[in-house]
Every structure is written in structure tokens, then in C-alpha cells.
Amino acid sequence: xxxxxxxxxxxxxxxxxxxxxxxxxxxxxxxxxxxxxxxxxxxxxxxxxxxxxxxxxxxxxxxxxxxxxxxxxxxxxxxxxxxxxxxxxxxxxxxxxxxxxxxxxxxxxxxxxxxxxxxxxxxxxxxxxxxxxxxxxxxxxxxxxxxxxxxxxxxxxxxxxxxxxxxxxxxxxxxxxxxxxxxxxxxxxxxxxxxxxxxxxxxxxxxxxxxxxxxxxxxxx
Numbered sequence: 001x002x003x004x005x006x007x008x009x010x011x012x013x014x015x016x017x018x019x020x021x022x023x024x025x026x027x028x029x030x031x032x033x034x035x036x037x038x039x040x041x042x043x044x045x046x047x048x049x050x051x052x053x054x055x056x057x058x059x060x061x062x063x064x065x066x067x068x069x070x071x072x073x074x075x076x077x078x079x080x081x082x083x084x085x086x087x088x089x090x091x092x093x094x095x096x097x098x099x100x101x102x103x104x105x106x107x108x109x110x111x112x113x114x115x116x117x118x119x120x121x122x123x124x125x126x127x128x129x130x131x132x133x134x135x136x137x138x139x140x141x142x143x144x145x146x147x148x149x150x151x152x153x154x155x156x157x158x159x160x161x162x163x164x165x166x167x168x169x170x171x172x173x174x175x176x177x178x179x180x181x182x183x184x185x186x187x188x189x190x191x192x193x194x195x196x197x198x199x200x201x202x203x204x205x206x207x208x209x210x211x212x213x214x215x216x217x218x219x220x221x
Contacts, residue, residue, distance in 0.1 A: 001038050003069045004076065006083070007095040007221065011060045011208075014090025019054040025091065026066055033082035036072025052103040052220075053179060053212065056188045059111075061209040062094070065221075100221055107215040108160055109179035111187050115171040116204040124164065124171055126198035131162055138193040155193065158185035170204075179212065 010022070017025065027047055030037055039045040050067040076096035083093045117123040130136060136159070137152045160176040177185045187207050195202060212220040 001069055001071050002098070003067055004079070005065050005067050005097045005100040005221070006079070006093050007097065008064050008066070008087075008091055008093045009060075009062045010055065010064050010091055011062075012090040014088060015058055015060045018057055019051070022064075022091075023049065023051070025087070029083055029086040030068065032086045033079075035068070035079060035082065036070055036074055038069035038071045050103075053106055053109070055209065056186055056207075059187055059207045059209060063209060063212050065100075067100070095221075097221060101214075104181060105214045106212050106220050107178070107180040108176050108213040108217070109187070109209050110174070110176050110211040110213065112206075112208045112210055113173040113175065113187075113191060114204070114206045115173070115202055116169060117171070117200055117202055119200075120166050120169075120171050123198060123200050123202075124166055126200065127164060127171065127173070127194055130194055130197045131159070131164070136193060136197075138189050139196070140189070155185055155190065158183055159190070176213075180215070 037047040039047055048069045052065045055061050079096045080093045135154050136156045138155045139150050140153050141148050142151045158178040162175040164173045214220050
């Protein structure tokens, strides 16, 4: 038995597939591709699959991964080719790795945000003020007894670095967010907080995760 990691992208309409449905999608594709999988033992056997870092709904990614265990002989190239024939167009296996690291080593994620406003210059100035602030208060749902309430949380410590500019018709924000076990910022929460604080209507947006990194800023695979 050997364990391999499938690095895959999730783009276009597939960004709206939930993590649970991605799990089901991968399981079906693995079965249809006739990949010789190892199954768990017990009353309800199922193929072993372990995802490194779940992705927020509506966010694209170029660096998703799932680990599987194999019990038969098959090359990594053949795994990639077979799987890509069975997966929907927005999900593509980019690499199959034999040597990979534990998910606990993930510390940061690099994202690209794209905004469009009626007045991009004014929006850019306001976004810079928010990101340069010593404190960025996000509103999150929390429980207070049996009630759900909104609480304010300072997310500034979860932003490692950023750069922002206008490119063509869009504002492009490149940002590195905490993504480890102890510190983790949902990229959608950052987007929602920015829009709320600048108080401007936006025309269009996209969020893409392009890279995972360890605490030394080395690319995680």
C-alpha cells in the first residue's frame, strides 16, 4: 500500500460546490476512474481520503489537495489522466505526489481578491485605510447561552501582508492570511468586513486561493 497526494484546482462554477460535496465528487470520480483504492475496515468500508485544508464556499483555488491510499500498481501520470476524464470541468488534478508534508505544517494562505466599483480610485483609497488600520473589527456570529449574537473580532493580527492596485477595470488585492491550526482567517470574512467598512456598493468580485505556505513561508505540498 502507498499513499499519494492529489493536488487539484477548483474554479469557475465548481467554487460553489461545498466541501462535503467535493468529498463525494472525488469519491465518485475515483470509483469511475477505477483507481485501486484502499478501503477502511469495519461495518461500512469507504475509501480513505484526507483533505489538507477545507475551502470556503464561493472561493476558487489552485492548490487544493486530497490524500488517498493505493493497493494496486498504477503510475501517478495515469492517476491524473484517468481522474481528469471523470471530474467536472472546474476541477482538475494538477499533480500527483508521493512525497508530501503533513497538513499541520500549513501556516498561511495566499489569496487574490478582485473587486470592481463605480469609482475604483475612491474604493482603493478606502480599502487602504482599512487594511492599514491598527485594528480591523469584523462581525462574527457567536452563541450567548441559547441565543446567537453578533460579536466584534479584531482580524488585523491574521493578515500577514498585502499589496493592492488598480489593474484595468478591477482593484486587485493580494493578501497573505493566517491559515494554521491555531490562527485562521476565513477569506470571505475579510471580504465582507472590507465592504462593510468602506460602505460602497461593488459590481463584481472573485476570491482565489493560489498558494499554501508553512511558517517559514515555504510553499506547502
